[in-house]
Amino acid sequence: xxxxxxxxxxxxxxxxxxxxxxxxxxxxxxxxxxxxxxxxxxxxxxxxxxxxxxxxxxxxxxxxxxxxxxxxxxxxxxxxxxxxxxxxxxxxxxxxxxxxxxxxxxxxxxxxxxxxxxxxxxxxxxxxxxxxxxxxxxxxxxxxxxxxxxxxxxxxxxxxxxxxxxxxxxxxxxxxxxxxxxxxxxxxxxxxxxxxxxxxxxxxxxxxxx
Numbered sequence: 001x002x003x004x005x006x007x008x009x010x011x012x013x014x015x016x017x018x019x020x021x022x023x024x025x026x027x028x029x030x031x032x033x034x035x036x037x038x039x040x041x042x043x044x045x046x047x048x049x050x051x052x053x054x055x056x057x058x059x060x061x062x063x064x065x066x067x068x069x070x071x072x073x074x075x076x077x078x079x080x081x082x083x084x085x086x087x088x089x090x091x092x093x094x095x096x097x098x099x100x101x102x103x104x105x106x107x108x109x110x111x112x113x114x115x116x117x118x119x120x121x122x123x124x125x126x127x128x129x130x131x132x133x134x135x136x137x138x139x140x141x142x143x144x145x146x147x148x149x150x151x152x153x154x155x156x157x158x159x160x161x162x163x164x165x166x167x168x169x170x171x172x173x174x175x176x177x178x179x180x181x182x183x184x185x186x187x188x189x190x191x192x193x194x195x196x197x198x199x200x201x202x203x204x205x206x207x208x209x210x
Contacts, residue, residue, distance in 0.1 A: 001081065002047050005058035017046050024174040026181035034184070040143035041177070044130055048084050057082065077135065084141070086130040088155075088173055091123055099140075101131075104159055105172055112138045126152055128177055145180055154195035161197050165205025175201075 006014050021042045022028065028038040047058045054061065059081045067075060089101040089110070099114035110131055121127070130141030147155060155176065162168045175198070182194045 001059050001062045001078070002043055004062060005047050006043070013052075014046065017050055018042060020050075021045055024171070024178070026178035028181065034181070037143065037145070041128075041145065044086070044141055044143050048081065048130070049086065073135070080133040080135075084130050084132045086128070086141070086173060087170060088147075088159075088176060089127050089129060089131075091121060091125045091127065093123060105168060105170060110138065112140055114140065121146065124152070125149065126155055128173055128180075145177055147176065147180055148183060148191070151183065151191050151195045154192050158195060158197050162201070162205070165197075165202065167197075167201060167205045 025038075025041070028035055050057060052058070052061065056064065059078070063075070063078045063082060066078075070078065085103075085106065087106050088104045090104055092100040092102055092109070094100075094114065094117050097113065097115050099112050099117075101110045101112060102108075103110060104126065112131060126147040128145035128147070130143065132139050132141050158176070159168065159172070162172055176195070179195050182189075183191065186194065
């Protein structure tokens with residue numbers, strides 16, 4: 001699906017999409033240590049989330065165009081790709097080959113297949129990741145952002161304020177992703193001044209409320 005969506009005939013749209021993604025989640029360059037991580041996140045977003053002029057994502061378009069040629073369980077497998085969910089999740093625990101996550105934006109507790117605890121992660125961490133259904137099971141996507149532990153309290157405050165203003169939507173995941181890059185670039189700035197709800201968001205929420 002990704003190879004088809006990012007093929008030579010679609011390069012102009014891919015470049016446009018990459019600009020859109022960086023406008024939402026922060027700009028990154030090839031010589032930066034997080035470049036591959038961000039590109040992986042972009043490719044997942046482009047294939048699974050970005051709506052094209054035909055009101056479909058590339059994954060949905062692939063399913064419609066290739067449905068008649070798919071065999072066996074393939075239709076179900078590709079259909080599952082159209083129902084993934086990227087969000088901000090809190091790690092609750094590992095148990096019996098699984099990881100339990102709380103969706104901090106959409107709500108709900110998720111139990112996802114994960115044989116071993118992932119290196120560098122621990123209970124209570126906040127991660128930007130995608131839950132992917134596959135053959136009746138749930139897995140984590142390959143692209144992931146680990147938010148700094150020193151920012152957890154400030155992130156929780158952002159979520160509380162956004163909820164009060166009626167702004168607790170999935171665009172918050174992109175906002176926090178952009179703030180993660182700012183955290184890397186501006187280590188001299190206090191965390192609470194990086195992970196905070198922007199003034200334009202506050203105005204938007206107050207305007208909607210009024």
